Amino acid sequence: MAHGMPTQGKVTISVDEYSSNPTQAFTHYNINQSRFQPPHVHMVDPISYDTPKPGGHTRFVCVSDTHSRTDGIQMPYGDVLLHTGDFTELGLPSEVKKFNDWLGSLPYEFKVVIAGNHELTFDKDFMTELVKQDYYRFPSVSKLKPEDFDNVQSLLTNCVYLQDSDVTVKGFRIYGTPWTPWFNGWGFNLPRGQSLLDKWNLIPEGVDILMTHGPPLGFRDWVPKELQRVGCVELLNTVQRRVRPKLHVFGGIHEGYGIMTDGYTTFINASTCTVSFQPTNPPIVFDLPNPTSS
Ligand code: 5GP
Ligand code: MN
Numbered sequence: 001m002a003h004g005m006p007t008q009g010k011v012t013i014s015v016d017e018y019s020s021n022p023t024q025a026f027t028h029y030n031i032n033q034s035r036f037q038p039p040h041v042h043m044v045d046p047i048s049y050d051t052p053k054p055g056g057h058t059r060f061v062c063v064s065d066t067h068s069r070t071d072g073i074q075m076p077y078g079d080v081l082l083h084t085g086d087f088t089e090l091g092l093p094s095e096v097k098k099f100n101d102w103l104g105s106l107p108y109e110f111k112v113v114i115a116g117n118h119e120l121t122f123d124k125d126f127m128t129e130l131v132k133q134d135y136y137r138f139p140s141v142s143k144l145k146p147e148d149f150d151n152v153q154s155l156l157t158n159c160v161y162l163q164d165s166d167v168t169v170k171g172f173r174i175y176g177t178p179w180t181p182w183f184n185g186w187g188f189n190l191p192r193g194q195s196l197l198d199k200w201n202l203i204p205e206g207v208d209i210l211m212t213h214g215p216p217l218g219f220r221d222w223v224p225k226e227l228q229r230v231g232c233v234e235l236l237n238t239v240q241r242r243v244r245p246k247l248h249v250f251g252g253i254h255e256g257y258g259i260m261t262d263g264y265t266t267f268i269n270a271s272t273c274t275v276s277f278q279p280t281n282p283p284i285v286f287d288l289p290n291p292t293s294s
């Protein structure tokens with residue numbers, strides 16, 4: 001059953017029948033349900049950095065996929081920085097330290113960060129498997145001793161690091177999770193279908209801002225070189241049918257940099273690096289009205 005089923009007021013998401021083929025899922029749901037069509041679904045222009053922040057709003061600055069190339073990035077004014085993973089190339093402690101130093105140099109009141117598939121050392125199960133192998137796909141990571149990376153998370157002293165967890169800043173409940181559909185066996189990779197859905201099912205209702213590393217199906221998830229959509233179908237169903245955040249920020253597919261809406265949730269692919277790993281896509285700024293305390 002593909003649809004969210006309300007049970008006692010709570011919606012349960014099941015594995016979609018097109019889960020394993022997102023390109024086909026997109027075509028099917030577009031033709032049969034107009035699911036990705038205007039007027040609800042459309043592109044959104046980014047606001048310029050000198051736009052005054054409206055009263056009673058919080059300004060979020062979104063970046064992703066900086067891949068240890070932060071030196072030349074011009075950072076705009078804002079209140080809260082959101083980074084949706086791939087801040088390194090391999091998750092080496094030296095890279096994490098450099099990233100943390102960069103965070104420390106930025107003036108935002110809060111900085112919230114998740115890992116991506118490149119943060120290998122943050123994925124404990126991945127590292128356990130890697131050290132078991134007798135030939136290594138990632139020689140410079142394999143050379144690390146466990147004591148070098150066991151506490152790699154603790155190197156991130158200048159931000160809130162989320163991993164299947166949430167934080168409330170300035171009244172906004174923000175949830176972050178690093179998992180992406182399996183692709184070439186990197187960190188935080190899981191098979192499409194139930195394995196990923198089990199992670200999305202950990203996202204509580206009432207989240208205002210969702211941070212994932214990869215896109216949901218149909219929103220900034222197109223890989224031109226393969227003529228494929230690679231967004232997660234279960235993530236889309238979770239976002240649209242159960243969690244319904246005001247903002248979903250991600251990266252992962254560098255070519256998908258940009259903003260879209262479905263009429264309720266704004267989707268931001270904030271990939272800073274291009275597909276050739278040049279850090280030239282500007283940070284994306286987004287204003288949200290402050291939650292009214294009730
Ligand atoms: P990264 O290695 O930084 O995770 O991803 C870099 C690029 O690899 C992306 O911009 C995209 O071109 C490609 N890529 C990443 N994940 C996937 C995926 O799941 N499927 C496909 N086809 N390409 C991907
Ligand atoms: Mn990346």
Ligand code: MN
Pocket residue numbers: 086116117118213252253
């Ligand atoms: Mn990635």
